[in-house]
Amino acid sequence: MKLETMPSDFQKALPLLNKIKEAGFEAYFVGGSVRDVLLGRDIHDVDIATSSYPEETKRIFERTVDIGIEHGTVLVLENGGEYEITTFRTEDVYVDYRRPQSVSFVRSLEEDLKRRDFTVNAFALDENGKVIDLFNGLTDLDNKLLRAVGQPEERFNEDALRIMRGLRFAATLNFDIERATFQAMTTHAPLLEKISIERSFIEFDKLLMAPHWRKGIEALQATKAYQYLPDLADTFEKWQSLLDKMSEDFVFTSSEQAWATLILALAIREPKHFLKKWKTSVNFQKDVERIVQVFNYRLNNELTKEQVYAYGKKVIVLAEELRQAQGLPVDFAKIESLDQELVIHDKHEIVVNGGMLIKELGLKPGPDMGRLLTAVEKAIVIGDLANEKKAIFDFIEQL
Numbered sequence: 156m157k158l159e160t161m162p163s164d165f166q167k168a169l170p171l172l173n174k175i176k177e178a179g180f181e182a183y184f185v186g187g188s189v190r191d192v193l194l195g196r197d198i199h200d201v202d203i204a205t206s207s208y209p210e211e212t213k214r215i216f217e218r219t220v221d222i223g224i225e226h227g228t229v230l231v232l233e234n235g236g237e238y239e240i241t242t243f244r245t246e247d248v249y250v251d252y253r254r255p256q257s258v259s260f261v262r263s264l265e266e267d268l269k270r271r272d273f274t275v276n277a278f279a280l281d282e283n284g285k286v287i288d289l290f291n292g293l294t295d296l297d298n299k300l301l302r303a304v305g306q307p308e309e310r311f312n313e314d315a316l317r318i319m320r321g322l323r324f325a326a327t328l329n330f331d332i333e334r335a336t337f338q339a340m341t342t343h344a345p346l347l348e349k350i351s352i353e354r355s356f357i358e359f360d361k362l363l364m365a366p367h368w369r370k371g372i373e374a375l376q377a378t379k380a381y382q383y384l385p386d387l388a389d390t391f392e393k394w395q396s397l398l399d400k401m402s403e404d405f406v407f408t409s410s411e412q413a414w415a416t417l418i419l420a421l422a423i424r425e426p427k428h429f430l431k432k433w434k435t436s437v438n439f440q441k442d443v444e445r446i447v448q449v450f451n452y453r454l455n456n457e458l459t460k461e462q463v464y465a466y467g468k469k470v471i472v473l474a475e476e477l478r479q480a481q482g483l484p485v486d487f488a489k490i491e492s493l494d495q496e497l498v499i500h501d502k503h504e505i506v507v508n509g510g511m512l513i514k515e516l517g518l519k520p521g522p523d524m525g526r527l528l529t530a531v532e533k534a535i536v537i538g539d540l541a542n543e544k545k546a547i548f549d550f551i552e553q554l
């Protein structure tokens with residue numbers, strides 16, 4: 156098969172392929188970008204694979220950065236772009252069912268394509284637009300099927316992260332998982348316990364943010380892979396309630412919102428603790444917890460200005476979108492108007508601060524002054540007090 160027209164991102168990178176070829180080596184576009192072009196999807200990063208070894212690649216180009224020499228990857232800065240150029244390689248020794256202990260550089264494209272995870276991720280595209288398809292990936296693309304390259308049992312046994320990647324691609328591409336591949340994912344799911352949690356998180360997060368996340372969740376449940384992910388062991392029936400609750404076409408607008416939904420649907424009692432097990436950042440934990448709190452608050456309460464002030468419009472809107480996805484009554488206009496009515500959005504916007512109270516009113520620093528300032532903040536937020544120096548000083552004197 157040959158591409159009629161090379162998409163512009165590839166056009167721009169063509170001079171690099173040609174340069175490598177002129178130096179006497181092979182070079183191809185590979186990986187997700189080739190798949191995405193064939194699917195008519197937007198591409199993000201253009202990856203190049205070559206028969207030249209890293210030191211040879213570095214001699215071909217003027218500006219290079221060593222970003223992963225041990226894996227064979229050199230970053231080339233050329234034509235105003237950045238391109239990862241990776242030497243053909245095999246990954247032969249797997250230890251602990253994760254990342255190979257060592258990679259060997261090879262001169263054969265076929266060897267390189269063989270180590271790739273799924274047939275639709277194992278295309279190579281040459282400088283003339285010819286697609287090299289050694290594993291019938293084109294047929295799988297047509298049938299929207301995710302199929303492991305080679306023996307699926309072996310491939311998931313080598314690297315269990317591929318199970319998470321498979322679930323993720325089902326969700327991003329809206330593909331079904333081919334039978335034997337699905338079977339092998341199920342069999343080897345226990346190996347997910349050996350995979351670094353950070354890497355599992357990245358894949359799971361991409362799954363949740365995908366347009367067809369429901370498909371990913373269905374496969375996660377069906378393969379029982381969830382059993383081997385942090386704190387998700389006993390959640391079997393709950394995944395169904397997650398799918399039943401959320402409207403068919405809903406797509407998450409942020410990771411925080413997606414994880415908040417998971418926590419709500421799976422009835423996870425301590426969101427922070429759960430997210431800590433997933434090794435997420437403290438900020439992420441806080442933001443997710445706030446969405447959960449607002450969602451729960453809203454189940455029995457109307458929104459107030461204080462809520463909008465305390466949580467911020469963004470969090471309130473994210474929680475409201477979840478209500479909408481579940482068919483609960485929503486009022487986005489009210490959130491907007493409450494936010495606009497707010498005189499301040501942050502306590503630093505108050506025209507009086509602790510220093511002024513000490514200097515001008517002779518107050519002593521300490522917990523009492525903190526309480527005074529909190530009272531001032533609250534009065535300003537609910538509209539009882541103007542954010543003006545004199546009014547605030549009068550208010551404090553009365554107290």
Ligand code: ATP
Pocket residue numbers: 185186187188202270271272273276277314316317320
């Ligand atoms: P995305 O569009 O999300 O970037 P991608 O297919 O490009 O998807 P990457 O993680 O960027 O995925 O990896 C680039 C390519 O490297 C893949 O298409 C695949 O061929 C190969 N690859 C990546 N991770 C693995 C793995 N764990 N096992 C085998 N091959 C892999």
Ligand code: MG
Pocket residue numbers: 186187188200
């Ligand atoms: Mg990629």
